[in-house]
Amino acid sequence: MILEFIFFYKFPILAGITAGILLALAGVFVVLRKTSLFGITMSQAAGTSVLLSLTAGFQSEIFIMILTSALMLPFFIITGRNTKYSGAILTGGFVFFTSLGHLLTAAGANITNHISRAFFGDILTVSDQEWTDLALPLLVVFPVFFYILPYLKIVTFDRDEAVIGGINAGFVEGVFFILLVYILSISIRLFGSLFSIAQMILPALAVLYFSSGVNRALIFAAVFSTAGTIAGFLISFYPVEIGGNTFNFPTSSAIILALAAGVAFIHGLQFTVRLWKNRYSQH
Amino acid sequence: MKTLKINNISAGYTRQHPLLQDISFQIKEKQIVLLEGPNGTGKTTLLRTLAGILKPLSGTMENNFSRAAYVPQIRNMDHSYPLSVKECLQMTAVAGFTERLQNFLLFFKFSRINSAKELDMRIDAALKETGMLHKKDIPLSSCSGGELQRVLIARGLLHNPDFFILDEPLSFLDRKGRTALLSLLKKLQRKKRMTILMTSHDDIHETMFNRKLIIENKNLKELKRGKK
Numbered sequence: 475m476i477l478e479f480i481f482f483y484k485f486p487i488l489a490g491i492t493a494g495i496l497l498a499l500a501g502v503f504v505v506l507r508k509t510s511l512f513g514i515t516m517s518q519a520a521g522t523s524v525l526l527s528l529t530a531g532f533q534s535e536i537f538i539m540i541l542t543s544a545l546m547l548p549f550f551i552i553t554g555r556n557t558k559y560s561g562a563i564l565t566g567g568f569v570f571f572t573s574l575g576h577l578l579t580a581a582g583a584n585i586t587n588h589i590s591r592a593f594f595g596d597i598l599t600v601s602d603q604e605w606t607d608l609a610l611p612l613l614v615v616f617p618v619f620f621y622i623l624p625y626l627k628i629v630t631f632d633r634d635e636a637v638i639g640g641i642n643a644g645f646v647e648g649v650f651f652i653l654l655v656y657i658l659s660i661s662i663r664l665f666g667s668l669f670s671i672a673q674m675i676l677p678a679l680a681v682l683y684f685s686s687g688v689n690r691a692l693i694f695a696a697v698f699s700t701a702g703t704i705a706g707f708l709i710s711f712y713p714v715e716i717g718g719n720t721f722n723f724p725t726s727s728a729i730i731l732a733l734a735a736g737v738a739f740i741h742g743l744q745f746t747v748r749l750w751k752n753r754y755s756q757h
Numbered sequence: 758m759k760t761l762k763i764n765n766i767s768a769g770y771t772r773q774h775p776l777l778q779d780i781s782f783q784i785k786e787k788q789i790v791l792l793e794g795p796n797g798t799g800k801t802t803l804l805r806t807l808a809g810i811l812k813p814l815s816g817t818m819e820n821n822f823s824r825a826a827y828v829p830q831i832r833n834m835d836h837s838y839p840l841s842v843k844e845c846l847q848m849t850a851v852a853g854f855t856e857r858l859q860n861f862l863l864f865f866k867f868s869r870i871n872s873a874k875e876l877d878m879r880i881d882a883a884l885k886e887t888g889m890l891h892k893k894d895i896p897l898s899s900c901s902g903g904e905l906q907r908v909l910i911a912r913g914l915l916h917n918p919d920f921f922i923l924d925e926p927l928s929f930l931d932r933k934g935r936t937a938l939l940s941l942l943k944k945l946q947r948k949k950r951m952t953i954l955m956t957s958h959d960d961i962h963e964t965m966f967n968r969k970l971i972i973e974n975k976n977l978k979e980l981k982r983g984k985k
Contacts (some may be wrong), residue, residue, distance in 0.1 A: 624851040631838050634810045685839045
């Protein structure tokens with residue numbers, strides 16, 4: 475039965491895993507660059523761009539990417555200058571884009587369904603068409619990401635050293651920005667903004683504390699993201715009975731909760747081990 | 758003779774408010790030059806301009822040193838970045854975009870330095886020079902201030918520089934650590950015939966440097982030895 479479920483939902487599962495891994499890989503750098511809030515605001519800007527493109531009846535990925543980039547450009551410039559209010563400014567951007575998205579979904583009528591889809595997505599409804607048109611082209615990001623990876627590592631760790639070494643740091647950051655916008659815009663269209671934010675931030679949060687190298691952190695983040703996606707699918711597969719009613723958990727939320735539980739488990743385990751080690755060393 | 762000649766350079770972040778104005782000076786090879794000045798006068802800005810990180814707002818630089826290495830202030834470094842000491846050096850060996858693509862397509866190589874073995878040898882040599890070879894596999898986050906400073910110097914040495922620029926290398930070090938680091942710099946200057954330009958807020962004995970420059974009123978003055 476479970477095999478039937480997996481076979482029936484193979485495209486949603488594959489699309490979820492692909493987007494999840496890419497978001498987790500990019501998320502490691504989003505967190506390392508201390509730009510989590512920027513990434514989250516960007517995800518809302520990408521969501522708004524998707525809704526704007528739907529409203530305008532012009533559903534082109536390039537259009538969504540350009541629009542997201544244009545919306546985020548002021549924030550990119552402000553946070554690049556490292557002002558002490560950049561956190562507050564990004565939070566303002568986050569609530570602005572979220573509210574704008576809300577307005578746009580209201581304008582499109584059937585508000586509850588639209589909001590639900592914009593925020594939580596509907597991973598099980600990913601069609602064969604969406605897999606080939608949207609999720610499959612995401613695979614192009616892998617070679618580009620791995621090509622810029624060594625540059626991204628040095629630019630993130632020590633931008634000045636990268637510049638002295640002849641690396642065009644602005645170009646590397648620009649390519650990373652475009653990749654992130656692309657992944658986010660597809661992921662939000664298919665799975666909603668909360669899934670995208672969770673896949674971008676939670677795997678990095680889970681693995682960065684115990685990874686001794688960036689490459690290892692990237693591998694662990696990809697594995698963690700995949701495990702979370704599969705766990706979420708399985709959780710949503712089995713019906714739950716509460717108060718005499720039987721229902722299935724929504725898949726996107728189940729994935730997010732599985733990822734969050736994973737983060738809590740890893741940090742809890744680390745805390746316990748550290749506590750135990752301290753006690754042991756005292757004796 | 759290798760020299761760095763600065764002609765009427767203005768440095769800073771905006772043309773309207775340069776931190777340094779119309780500076781002219783010359784640094785010859787094998788010198789250790791100490792740059793002093795109160796906080797906020799533009800010492801780091803000048804070092805970053807000389808290293809090629811910032812473009813001068815005006816003026817010209819004639820530089821015939823083959824390669825400069827820049828060691829930033831360790832307080833600006835991200836200690837939590839997940840890296841080992843070895844990886845910190847390794848990551849700087851990445852080749853340029855097109856060179857790397859060519860290397861990859863023709864030889865399946867990614868590094869600027871020819872082989873992984875050669876890179877490892879050079880990393881070991883640089884770490885040995887700074888006394889950090891025995892700690893090459895530890896995480897950067899577990900290095901003390903002095904150790905991190907030595908790692909960054911080793912990173913600079915990896916590409917055989919002839920001009921070393923260090924921004925407050927003695928900050929966060931105790932007396933013993935300061936003496937050890939100054940001896941290391943002196944040794945590098947002698948052994949590798951290196952030119953060293955560094956800033957410091959600490960009193961450094963005048964046997965440890967050849968020249969002392971001080972930033973005052975957006976300009977640079979040379980202090981005679983023995984004067985404070």
